[in-house]
Amino acid sequence: MVLETRKLSPTKALEAVKSFKSKKNFTVVGTKGKDLKIKVTIEKISDGTQIQSEALLDSGTTGTYVNQDYVKKNNLEDSFEKLPIKMLVYNADGSIEGFVEVRMIIGDHAERIKLAVTNLGNTDIFLG
Secondary structure: HHHHOOOOOOHHHHHHHHHHHHHOOOEEEOOOOOOOEEEEEEEEEEOOOOOEEEEOOOOOOOOOOOEHHHHHHHOOHHHHHEEEEEEEOOOOEEEEEEEEEEEEEEEEEEEEEEEEEEEOOOEEEEEE
């Protein structure tokens, strides 16, 4: 992370260092064949387009994540918020480069949520 910070402008570097205080480490835990998936609807905030999806419920995950390929496939880049530097992800294949904000609907419940964008392999969404 130090090398990434050194590549930034002084203002961005200071912003990145300050963000370390407020951000926690992220952990993604696999299910080893025992998984609980639920149907969710992802709604783009920009135009209301709805995407029917499945999300993996994982109580060992310390956040809510979306696969970077899913973001591209469903054109969610317009709500992408890039982080000043990448955040490491434990037990996943990559790092978090940013977040996408969407409206997630599960049954009768709906809320705006920021999903951390990373490589989740064959899974589209992890709910932690």
